[in-house]
Amino acid sequence: MTHHPLRAVDVLLVAAGGATGAVLRHLVDAGAPDSLLPWPTLAINVVGAFALGLLPVLAVVRRSRRVAAALGPGLLGGFTTVSAWAGETRHLAAEGHVGVAGAYLALTLAAGLSAAALGQHLARRPEPEEALG
Amino acid sequence: MSTVLLVALGAAVGAPLRYVVARLDGYVPRGMLAVNTIGSGLFGLFAALSLGEAAWALLATGFCGAFTSFSTFAVQAVERPGRAGAGYVVATTVLAVGACALGWLVGAGLV
Structure with missing residues (x-):
């Protein structure tokens, strides 16, 4: 993989996007009713994986490295999380809910990976004018 | 400071740190593997320490949450x-859950 040189403005945009995404995650989590299965994190990770796969559909994301950084590793990177997923899985198992822990782990992987693949698939469909060409 | 601001502050450090480390990713995404493992380990450690609401918002929800990334x-x-x-x-799954469990054991003083 090739890398652009690391630019301070990109790092700052990732920080701003990441802070926004994390606050959104916090608000979803705080607003959701309590449940044994951690639905908020599951929904956040599935929606975020779909959105990251779909992101190149936006012309501005394909054009601007800065917008791509702010929205991809920034907003969606900060919105979704592996640490809470692992933490909730560990907690469920430690509390004796081993079956729920396994189901949560598997459900996040199956739905999250499918969502990312679907987003990418939709983003890669040729635009109408390209299809004609 | 409000909980929301603390989450934003932790994430404003965690997300750019991930962005820099993820530049190590090649065909083997070793940067993201390291990020998701270390972030999950710290999350487990913080969970065992029974942090107050403010510290949890800053370190776990904010920093660890944004440092690690499921979408990427x-x-x-x-x-x-x-x-x-x-x-x-x-x-990723084995390392993240394993590191989280290890972090929790360290925080609980069992390791």
Whole structure:
């Protein structure tokens, strides 16, 4: 993989996007009713994986490295999380809910990976004018 | 400081740190593997320490939450063909949950 040189403005945009995404995650989590299965994190990770796969559909994301950084590793990177997923899985198992822990782990992987693949698939469909060409 | 601001502050450090470390990613996404493992380990450690609401918002929800990223992992996994993608999924899952459990044991004084 090739890398652009690391630019301070990109790092700052990732920080701003990441802070926004994390606050959104916090608000979803705080607003959701309590449940044994951690639905908020599951929904956040599935929606975020779909959105990251779909992101190149936006012309501005394909054009601007800065917008791509702010929205991809920034907003969606900060919105979704592996640490809470692992933490909730560990907690469920430690509390004796081993079956729920396994189901949560598997459900996040199956739905999250499918969502990312679907987003990418939709983003890669040729635009109408390209299809004609 | 409000909980929301503390989450934003932790994430404003965690997300750019991930962005810099993820530049190590090649065909083997070793940067993201390290990020998701270390972030999950710290999350387990903080969980065992019974942090107050403010410290939890800053360190766990904010920093660890934004340092690690499920969306980046998922897209990287589906971009890699067959066995490489499956290996990355298994490695991330085992390392993240394993590190989280280890972090919790360290925090609880059991290791």
